[in-house]
Amino acid sequence: MNRYVFYNFIMVSFINLLLFVPHILIEARFNGAVSSMIVGTVIGTILVYMYTSAMARYPGKGLPEILKQHFPQWLVSICMFCSAVMWWFATSIVVVAYAILINRFFNPDANSIIILSMLIIACGYAATRSTLSVMFVLEIGLIVNAPVIIFILFKAVRSTQLNFDSIRVVANYVTAMPTLSAVAAASFIFTGYINLSLFNRLLPPNFRFKFRWVYPVFGITIMLITFFVPIGFHGTEAVNQYTYIWSVTADSLIMQYGFIERVLFLFLIVFLNLTLVYTMCGWHQAMEFIKCCFRNYKPEIDSPKTPVANYVIVGIFAMLTMLYLVLTNEKINMFITSYWLVARMFVEFIIVLTVFVLSRRRPKTT
Amino acid sequence: MNVIIRICLAIIMVCMLGACGFKDIDKRFFVVALGIDQSENEKKPYRITLQLAIPSPKIEPGASKTQIETIDAPSIAEGVRMLKAYVDKEIDFGHCKIFIIGEKVANSDYQGALEWMTRRRDIQSVANIAIGKPDAESLLKVKPLSERYPGNTLFLSFGADGTESSYTYVESLSDFSRRASEEGLDPLMPIIKKDNQESFIINKTALLDKKRVKLVLNPSEAQLYNQLANDFTKSSMHGMFEGLDLVVAITEIHSKFRIGKQNGEDTITMDVKMKVVFEEAPKDLYSAQWRSVEEDLNKEYAKSCVKLLRKIQKAGVDPIGFGLRYRATHPGSDAFKKWESLYPTIKFVVRANIIIEGTGLIK
Numbered sequence: 001m002n003r004y005v006f007y008n009f010i011m012v013s014f015i016n017l018l019l020f021v022p023h024i025l026i027e028a029r030f031n032g033a034v035s036s037m038i039v040g041t042v043i044g045t046i047l048v049y050m051y052t053s054a055m056a057r058y059p060g061k062g063l064p065e066i067l068k069q070h071f072p073q074w075l076v077s078i079c080m081f082c083s084a085v086m087w088w089f090a091t092s093i094v095v096v097a098y099a100i101l102i103n104r105f106f107n108p109d110a111n112s113i114i115i116l117s118m119l120i121i122a123c124g125y126a127a128t129r130s131t132l133s134v135m136f137v138l139e140i141g142l143i144v145n146a147p148v149i150i151f152i153l154f155k156a157v158r159s160t161q162l163n164f165d166s167i168r169v170v171a172n173y174v175t176a177m178p179t180l181s182a183v184a185a186a187s188f189i190f191t192g193y194i195n196l197s198l199f200n201r202l203l204p205p206n207f208r209f210k211f212r213w214v215y216p217v218f219g220i221t222i223m224l225i226t227f228f229v230p231i232g233f234h235g236t237e238a239v240n241q242y243t244y245i246w247s248v249t250a251d252s253l254i255m256q257y258g259f260i261e262r263v264l265f266l267f268l269i270v271f272l273n274l275t276l277v278y279t280m281c282g283w284h285q286a287m288e289f290i291k292c293c294f295r296n297y298k299p300e301i302d303s304p305k306t307p308v309a310n311y312v313i314v315g316i317f318a319m320l321t322m323l324y325l326v327l328t329n330e331k332i333n334m335f336i337t338s339y340w341l342v343a344r345m346f347v348e349f350i351i352v353l354t355v356f357v358l359s360r361r362r363p364k365t366t
Numbered sequence: 367m368n369v370i371i372r373i374c375l376a377i378i379m380v381c382m383l384g385a386c387g388f389k390d391i392d393k394r395f396f397v398v399a400l401g402i403d404q405s406e407n408e409k410k411p412y413r414i415t416l417q418l419a420i421p422s423p424k425i426e427p428g429a430s431k432t433q434i435e436t437i438d439a440p441s442i443a444e445g446v447r448m449l450k451a452y453v454d455k456e457i458d459f460g461h462c463k464i465f466i467i468g469e470k471v472a473n474s475d476y477q478g479a480l481e482w483m484t485r486r487r488d489i490q491s492v493a494n495i496a497i498g499k500p501d502a503e504s505l506l507k508v509k510p511l512s513e514r515y516p517g518n519t520l521f522l523s524f525g526a527d528g529t530e531s532s533y534t535y536v537e538s539l540s541d542f543s544r545r546a547s548e549e550g551l552d553p554l555m556p557i558i559k560k561d562n563q564e565s566f567i568i569n570k571t572a573l574l575d576k577k578r579v580k581l582v583l584n585p586s587e588a589q590l591y592n593q594l595a596n597d598f599t600k601s602s603m604h605g606m607f608e609g610l611d612l613v614v615a616i617t618e619i620h621s622k623f624r625i626g627k628q629n630g631e632d633t634i635t636m637d638v639k640m641k642v643v644f645e646e647a648p649k650d651l652y653s654a655q656w657r658s659v660e661e662d663l664n665k666e667y668a669k670s671c672v673k674l675l676r677k678i679q680k681a682g683v684d685p686i687g688f689g690l691r692y693r694a695t696h697p698g699s700d701a702f703k704k705w706e707s708l709y710p711t712i713k714f715v716v717r718a719n720i721i722i723e724g725t726g727l728i729k
Contacts, residue, residue: 030699104487161541165687166548168694175697233540235548241484251491252540256527262490311371 001203002210004135005052007142008199008281009192009215013222014149015278016189017246018094018101018271020337022226024185026239029231034174036182037223043183043345044190045216051352052209054359055196059205063197063355064292065299070358077293083197084289086347091282092321093337095119098275100330101244105268116325120318123276127283127317128310132302134284135202141277148270152263153225155253162232170231184341189226190219194348198285201301243330287313395419395455396462398432398517401502402442402479403468410438413468414445415503418453419461419516430513434506442482459488464520465495465539466502466558472572472579477546484543491540494524497557497572497579505558510565520558523568532589532601533569546576549702550689557582573683581681583674590674594621594638595686602645605663612651614642614663617723625692625712633713634688636671640718644725652729656722664718671716679709688712 016022025033058066063083067076099116107115126137156162193215230249231239242248250267260266290313291297328336401415413436420431435452439445450457467479483489498505510519522528524536535556545553557570569585583591592598597619605612619640626633642663644651651659678685692705 108487161538163544163551163687163690165551165690165694169690172694172697233544235544235551237547237549238544241547248491248540252538254492256525262492264490306368 001207004139004199004202005193005196005209006211006214007135007138008195009048009190009218010146011138011142011274011278011281012192012195013189013219014146014274015094016185016222016226018097018275019188019341020097020334021185021188021341022230022245023243023334024338024341025182025227026230026245028179028182029170029227029236029239030173030176032173032176032179033182033227034171035176036178037186037227038174039178039183040186040188041190041216041220041223044187044219047187047348047352048190048193048215049212050356051193051196052212054352054356055200056207056209057359058200059203059207060201062199062201062288062299063351064289065201066355066358068292073295080289080292082347083351084286084293086344087282087286087289088317088320089340090344091123091279091286092317092324093333093340094275095123095279095321096325096328097333097337098272099325100333101247101268102272104244105247105264113322113325116322117318119276119279120321123279123283124314124318126276126280127287127314128306129284130300130302130306131198131201131284131288134281135199138277138281141273145270145273145277148266149274152250152253152267152270153222153229155255155263156229156233156249157225159233159253161252162229163235164232166236167228167232169236170228180342181338184345185338186223187345188341189223190215191344191348194351195281195285197351198288201299243334283314283317286317389456392421393455394458395433395453397457397459398461399464399466399506399520400459400462401466401468401498401506402471403498403501403503404470404474405438407438410440412440412442412445413438413501413503414442414449415506416446416449416457417506417517418457425514427512427514430509430516430518432509432516434503436503442479459486460490462489463493464517464524465493466498466505467495467555468501468503469497469499469557469579470501472497472555472574475577476574477577480543480546483539489539491538491543493539494521495537495539495542495555496524496568497555499557499559505560505566508560508564508566520566523566524556530600531568532592532598533585535571535588535592535596545685548690550684550691550693550705551687552576552683552685554685556588573678573681573685575683580683581678587674587677590670591685593619593640594636594671594674597621603642603663603667605666607648607651607659607662610648611646612644612648612659612663613646614720614722615645617641617643623686623688623691625688625695628713628715631713632708632711633715634675636675636714636716638667638671638716638718639721641721641723643723647725650729652725660720660722663720667718667720668716671718672714675714675716679712679714682710684709 064076064080067079099112099119102115103110103112230245233249233252247264251262251264253263255261255263287310291309396419397416398419399417403413404411405413415434415436418433418435420433422429422431435449437445437449439448465483467476471479513519535554537555542553545551553574555572556568557572559567561567569588571583571588571591572579573581589601593601599616599619602613602615621636621638623634623636689705693701
């Protein structure tokens with residue numbers, strides 16, 4: 001069962017490429033990105049260890065159930081509502097950004113609202129399924145897509161176009177002080193563990209977290225690739241001029257004898273899948289959190305019949321996401337994302353610390 | 367409930383498919399090469415030339431058909447947009463692999479053209495870019511005899527699929543745009559020339575600064591540059607041994623450089639290691655001492671390298687990236703300023719290490 005925890009981690013660390021994380025880090029490349037990455041790694045690793053060891057004491061229970069044990073219902077409702085907003089927003093930013101990306105690269109003639117509505121119909125339907133099905137969809141999605149993503153990343157790292165001098169120039173700026181937004185962006189790569197808040201329900205009673213050292217190692221690898229490969233490809237100056245830095249980097253690669261010569265299209269297709277899976281996961285969690293706001297809700301991980309509430313809640317999410325696209329544009333989305341990343345980091349601090357303290361206070365016998 | 371929702375979703379999906387704005391492949395004109403020239407007209411400084419592929423059922427040498435469209439326009443984007451009115455199908459840049467910049471544009475300012483290319487989403491970053499001499503328009507009008515597919519000749523000349531010439535420097539758009547703004551790494555482009563018949567010659571390389579051409583390398587220098595900067599094998603080298611001509615083919619080459627101080631002077635030390643096989647040699651070379659031949663070749667190769675590097679240095683450009691290496695090894699934001707004052711007077715030392723592998727099939 002350890003792999004189900006790991007899937008969440010992998011998914012979130014891959015999705016950072018679409019969530020403007022490289023963009024934010026690269027913007028700060030001369031003033032603190034590298035040191036922020038080190039700080040982000042430390043923060044991310046500590047949080048992973050704290051949260052997994054805390055959650056191990058509550059087998060089969062999600063965050064809402066844990067809070068309900070210790071706090072009154074009204075407080076739990078408020079907390080759950082706030083977390084639902086966080087989770088909904090995390091995924092909505094990505095899916096909106098991807099709708100705009102499709103509009104830019106695949107089909108500039110199409111209306112981005114129509115593209116987005118097709119994406120959210122797919123994600124919305126998947127998100128209304130039971131927790132167990134969502135987990136299986138996540139597993140399938142990752143098993144299909146992760147090899148291709150790793151292939152693209154590996155191809156980029158092995159490319160002769162990669163200029164190590166540029167990378168060294170930027171790495172030398174390690175002495176610059178870290179900035180808050182860059183730390184938040186860097187720690188996002190490690191944030192997949194937070195999905196345990198819901199998916200801990202699935203874990204069996206005698207579950208133990210194994211191979212926890214893999215999380216930081218994997219996260220650091222992905223983070224280094226995310227940040228340094230575009231710099232190696234586009235140089236220390238030109239790298240900052242692109243809005244979709246990783247799409248352009250994938251476009252600089254060539255698959256001479258692949259079915260499609262431009263790696264860009266392969267990249268966009270696998271990240272389309274990943275975006276759908278990520279959005280499904282996020283909406284499902286947000287939906288479950290909303291349901292936990294009500295007193296008489298009994299958590300179920302594999303209900304035979306889909307409750308109507310699922311459709312209603314996800315329908316509202318979909319509407320809000322559409323509204324978000326209408327009200328924002330590329331630039332505002334990017335701007336909001338950088339602030340959201342910071343807010344997310346602090347909310348995660350609070351969640352992890354609360355659960356950690358609660359897990360230590362509880363006597364072991366109960 | 368469930369069934370109704372599912373049916374509704376399906377209907378909504380189907381209804382949306384109509385709005386995709388998709389155009390069929392036979393309603394599209396694929397641009398295979400684009401030329402950007404400077405026109406005489408001052409109000410419309412850009413002359414855009416598009417080479418459009420005409421699909422043909424025959425695939426045989428010389429059967430490729432293209433249509434050339436030319437227009438003068440105040441800017442590149444407007445010119446391309448305006449050319450849409452000249453043709454009956456949608457113009458598509460998805461297969462455009464060659465961009466030719468006219469010599470005049472390259473000699474005045476290429477940044478405008480480059481910015482247009484990097485900004486457009488459907489232009490591939492892996493496309494090749496080159497300078498056309500005397501202008502891009504006349505080059506695109508060439509109809510090579512052996513061409514099978516429209517625009518294939520130039521594409522094959524640059525890629526690794528067709529010919530691999532040691533005289534041709536291959537530049538991709540993404541690399542060019544990196545070099546065009548990087549501090550300490552300057553751009554360079556191959557120069558395409560038309561010969562008297564219907565074919566191209568690509569054996570010169572232009573070195574540019576951040577704005578225009580600074581220096582043009584002649585064919586032998588272009589080859590030497592490819593060996594030094596790109597470790598290009600499949601090339602040859604000319605040398606002398608006791609007054610006799612030698613030509614060797616390079617089978618393996620590795621070069622690396624270091625910036626440091628030697629005898630109190632700032633020096634760039636370049637180490638070139640290569641393995642060679644003789645292609646032309648005096649008859650009894652097999653029995654001669656190879657060690658002394660190697661030493662002679664080393665000396666001569668080092669001399670010609672230093673000459674080339676000095677020439678590049680004098681032109682004030684840095685295509686190999688010495689400046690970038692200096693920035694990488696000297697932390698601090700003022701490293702590039704220091705380098706700029708250092709570069710014009712820096713000394714070059716080339717240490718060649720040539721290993722003879724054999725004399726070919728005959729002694």
